Amino acid sequence: MHNPLTVLAEHAAGWRDRPLSAGLEHHARRALVDWFAVLLAGCAHPPATLMARALPAGAPEGGAAICYVDGRPSDIRRAALLNGTASHTVEFDDIYRDAGYHPACPTMPAALATAQARGGDMAALLRAVVAGYEVSCRIGLAVQPSHYRYWHTTGTVGTFGAAAATAVLLGSDAERTAHALATAATMASGLQQAFRGAGMSKPLHAGHAAEAGVLAALAAHAGVTGALDVLDGPVGFAAATSEDRGKWDKALAGLGETHAIEAITFKNHGCCGHIFAGLDGLLELQRQAGFGAADVEAIHVGGYGPTKDICDRPVAETEQEARFSMQYCAAALLLLGGVRLAAFAPERLTDPAIHALMPRVSVSLDPELADAYPQQRAARVTVRLKDGCTLQHFQPTRKGDPDLPLSDDELSGKFLELTAPAVGDATARRVLDALWTSERLPGAIALQRA
Template sequence: MNENPLVVLARAANDWRTRELSPDVLHDTRRAVLDWFAAMLPGCAEGPSVPLARALDRARGDGRAIAYVTGTAGSARHAALLNGVASHTVEFDDIFRDGGYHPGSPTIAAALAVAQDEGASPEAFHRAVIGGYEVGCRIALALQPSHYRNWHITATVGTIGAAVATAMLKGCGAEGIGNAIAIASSFAGGHQENLQGQGQTKPLHCGHAAEAGVLAGLAAAEGITGSPDSLHAAHGYAAATSDSTGNWDAALQGLGEWTPISRMTFKNHGCCGHIFPTLDGLRAALAKRPFGPDDVARIEVQGYGPTALICDRVRVETTADARFSVQYCVAALLYMGAVRLAAFAPDAMARADMRAFMPKVSVAQDAGIAAAYPARRQARLVITLTTGEVLTHFQPTRKGDPDDPLSDAELFEKYQELATEVLDKDSARHLRETIMSSDRLPGSIPLQFPKHPAA
């Protein structure tokens, strides 16, 4: 590394304020925004955003940014916080695979809130989202995989992505964006116990990242400075949260040649992404040799580190547990045919047949599969039927990853399913059309929630 990585990344984000925006990159950006709304809308009706909105009702402040859980306008920080929480609640938000990072939840929550409050153009909003993804995803590459051992990377790096988007929308140049990065690196937090353990804190991680990123960007826009060595110094952010001062050569490789927003994974299942290869592999095995749950004696899942360390959960008490349980999700796929929102509804969580099936599923780490992580998310399934027949399947990738992406039609289907949890079909379709093809800032008027429990 010959140059200061913070300076290089700030310059790259600043370039996105004026450089040519190709039709392909713009389309990829619209897809990311649509996917963010798909993940966010159901989170307005369940999870911690609802009580948090009540707690903060008198603190929403003045402004034009919309907190969708309440449908009220207020400050950009308030809206970014609540929308960020809502967008990480049902576990459908996007993934930058190689960094193990969900950039959309904090970055788009912050960018949309600031764009609404500032009256920014849709183009400025899109450029800010691209810049926030560019910086956040590349920092994730520099920190991983060791960062994820103790830190929730979407909570930490997401703060920086949100800060970059905010600074861009406030008109900062490279120096101001660099200060936003530096300031945000001191605001970034969120540890693994509140990801893996009990409680409802995990979605709050992303809301906090969005809000803290807005604060950092606003501070930088007013001339507040941070250390330009914040990312790579011996006692800087990378050193404090990973095993080194950062793998910046890998993080900056291809800068200017490709941008992360065009390499996103869009979730095809409503659970932790580390379970996806198992579910995709099970679907492939069923397509080759159909069988039902009663035909199964046991299923062995061989995966990479987080599959075993985070998602091996036979004991499931909450929906958060279920979304991080290989055993529960395998049972849901076999009994219900899909792992979408219905799989985590109260009636599904109470099913005795699914609970009885879960101990048949074991999880182990495979050395070869682990070595390919994080660039590849793979699984091997060994399925033993009650007849003694043994089925094996190796799943080389995940549906939704860049090498097996969701088509526009598949993404629209996912969006429609999730959005109509709270919107009527016409409203959901109108919002989709605005996001994908219009020159208006999406969601700039409060959405009507005829299906919202509080409506």
């Protein structure tokens, strides 16, 4: 087998001037629209706001990138770090299902900051994004599902997405792109334990991946070399973070023929993706039977591994805990009609009605669904009503997955819902139109700050 790192580097470098088909450009714009929605929604929240004060903007040499968190011109690394952190805060960012990975929040901020600072245009940005998604999603495929036992994929393989996208925009050839990926590998990090409890570390995984990828690409472009066998070597990235040295044949299959960015999940709920199938199943049962929260005696969700391991949280007090609690999200869905940003407002986190319903929700591991993970993200939902009726539904996929996608109109609606409170309705609509149609890079956007 060929060295997977150099194969991926050669593919990525080809996107410096490879034209995008109309279909591929449209998929890349969908990803950009979705990312900007979560970026602008997250800019007013910690930890990004705290980090912006901790890392004040200096005067960058040459061109400047835009840090949307504080609206300041910034160097590429600061913009990538803070924008990446902000975009992983409200838990509405995209997913590459087969790798259990959020590719936008590390890849997009690195690419956009580099394009802004180096004078790129929208076409160059979209090509770089396609390359970053392709490289990182395929590395994610190689190390999953065992990687996810201890590692947060967005923080680890996201570093490769940021490095590849940045290298494309710098004009790096295949050799320097390979060294960018090699250096990125040794900077990759992000532990599962960081989001199993309270704390603000999880969004920083995405920001760190974006910044580390940028640094790796800048270093390689300047001549810094890395170990080119670091992906599949005996003590390399795959060996250290998965059960074997990587499923590289699987990961590289169809390279150049199929594209990861065409198979992206766009979130339809503002919580952990491992909860989605349970929520979708609950919504379907509610649609069929017309029950409300007051009618429910018990809800049970049978799910795959992470649904049980990560999201079975009978007690949820903080916003992060609530976003990772099936109990909280199911109760909020029944009481509020949806699990969107409003479900995690401070007054909802202490809502006695939500907390009274949570003990009626239970979660178990379904062995059949566990075996089908990660390619399938399904749930078996059982609702027992107070009148004695028992309802059951098998939810085979999640709304927003490639086989049940959000339409462009639904994606635009999500964008407006998330961004209008942050920038105002008129600005949100103007930015949305530009993201769908403009050939120019996104510029500064004024936030409505409290």
